[in-house]
Amino acid sequence: MTQRHQIAVLGGGSFGTVIANIMAENNHDVCLWLRNSERADEINRDHINSAYLPDYPLNTNLKASTDLAESITGCDIVFMAVPSSSSRDVAAEVAHHINDNAIVVSTTKGIEHDGFKLMSEVLAEELPKARIGVLSGPNLAKEIAAQQIAATVIASKDEELNEIIQALLHCGNFRVYASSDVFGVELGGALKNVYAIMAGMAAALGIGQNTISMLMTRSLAEMSRFAVQKGADPMTFLGLSGVGDLIATCSSPLSRNYRVGYELGHGKNLDEIVAELGQVAEGVNTLKLLKQQAEELGVYMPLVNGLYDIIYTPKSINDVVGTLMFAEQSRDVEFTVK
Ligand SMILES: NC(=O)C1=CN([C@@H]2O[C@H](COP(=O)(O)OP(=O)(O)OC[C@H]3O[C@@H](n4cnc5c(N)ncnc54)[C@H](O)[C@@H]3O)[C@@H](O)[C@H]2O)C=CC1
Numbered sequence: 200m201t202q203r204h205q206i207a208v209l210g211g212g213s214f215g216t217v218i219a220n221i222m223a224e225n226n227h228d229v230c231l232w233l234r235n236s237e238r239a240d241e242i243n244r245d246h247i248n249s250a251y252l253p254d255y256p257l258n259t260n261l262k263a264s265t266d267l268a269e270s271i272t273g274c275d276i277v278f279m280a281v282p283s284s285s286s287r288d289v290a291a292e293v294a295h296h297i298n299d300n301a302i303v304v305s306t307t308k309g310i311e312h313d314g315f316k317l318m319s320e321v322l323a324e325e326l327p328k329a330r331i332g333v334l335s336g337p338n339l340a341k342e343i344a345a346q347q348i349a350a351t352v353i354a355s356k357d358e359e360l361n362e363i364i365q366a367l368l369h370c371g372n373f374r375v376y377a378s379s380d381v382f383g384v385e386l387g388g389a390l391k392n393v394y395a396i397m398a399g400m401a402a403a404l405g406i407g408q409n410t411i412s413m414l415m416t417r418s419l420a421e422m423s424r425f426a427v428q429k430g431a432d433p434m435t436f437l438g439l440s441g442v443g444d445l446i447a448t449c450s451s452p453l454s455r456n457y458r459v460g461y462e463l464g465h466g467k468n469l470d471e472i473v474a475e476l477g478q479v480a481e482g483v484n485t486l487k488l489l490k491q492q493a494e495e496l497g498v499y500m501p502l503v504n505g506l507y508d509i510i511y512t513p514k515s516i517n518d519v520v521g522t523l524m525f526a527e528q529s530r531d532v533e534f535t536v537k
């Protein structure tokens with residue numbers, strides 16, 4: 200018989216709710232921590248999170264709480280599913296209540312403003328005794344909630360942690376692959392959000408399949424070039440957390456980042472779009488950080504620069520496309536060419 204774990208999932212948005220529910224279905228004790236008490240009451244009473252996933256019945260084993268201490272105390276595993284802008288603050292609070300050597304898994308696909316830190320790095324600073332992992336993959340929460348088949352990656356140097364998380368989340372429609380490349384898995388999840396904005400914008404302009412293929416493939420090349428410069432293994436980007444997630448988010452209106460791009464492509468203002476979305480689109484923040492970091496490292500990232508110019512400077516989409524198409528002739532898959 201498999202061990203029954205006591206688990207807290209921090210963040211009651213769409214992805215937090217979905218993973219919490221899978222683990223509750225797998226017969227673990229799961230508490231979803233969220234700030235909104237009406238939503239917590241609704242989950243406990245009606246077994247639904249109507250604000251995010253109104254058609255997704257939740258397992259009655261899944262409890263919700265607005266009390267962080269109550270949610271975490273006694274847990275051996277904690278999942279972080281809050282936006283990157285909140286991760287450090289939440290982790291600092293978690294530090295007061297968590298068991299030594301508990302497993303903490305980040306699902307957040309974002310980058311911290313100061314120092315270009317990924318969330319596993321933030322967690323390691325705030326929770327130095329924890330065993331840390333990262334979960335990332337092509338995981339549009341609404342599709343998982345609709346019981347569509349999906350897969351993800353758990354990444355940690357700690358093999359036992361990977362095996363525990365694989366068993367926790369595995370079910371008939373969700374499969375978990377393991378990796379030891381934490382940095383590569385996490386970086387892929389954060390970077391693809393930027394290119395999803397671009398893909399949404401391109402979709403709004405009615406582009407064809409040739410153009411879509413070019414954009415996605417050159418996005419992967421650009422991400423890989425950046426990763427190599429950061430010392431990461433670009434091969435990890437060929438997996439689910441890299442190209443897999445890039446395909447999902449660059450193709451689907453269920454992606455919030457794609458939706459931001461789509462509305463931008465229709466001429467809407469960024470602040471208005473973000474306010475109307477009401478959910479996190481991490482790519483908006485990542486774009487600025489990535490442009491700055493690429494400049495500091497001297498990495499050539501024409502797609503990132505072009506998107507930045509369209510959003511934050513008076514340059515039009517046509518100006519940017521013209522610049523990209525008449526850039527110096529280049530090699531394909533050049534990041535592997537020595
Ligand atoms: N690992 C994966 O495959 C996936 C990861 N994600 C990532 O997970 C993160 C969360 O995504 P979603 O749940 O889809 O977003 P969401 O916008 O649906 O939910 C985020 C939730 O966190 C709450 N929140 C914000 N600040 C908070 C704070 N300081 N304390 C407590 N709660 C706070 C919000 O109220 C909201 O309920 C994002 O970084 C996203 O990129 C999203 C989908 C799949």
Ligand SMILES: O=C(CO)COP(=O)(O)O
Pocket residue numbers: 308336337338339340392395444447448453454455456457479480481
């Ligand atoms: O990361 C995701 C799916 O894998 C979710 O993408 P968005 O944050 O763009 O909705």
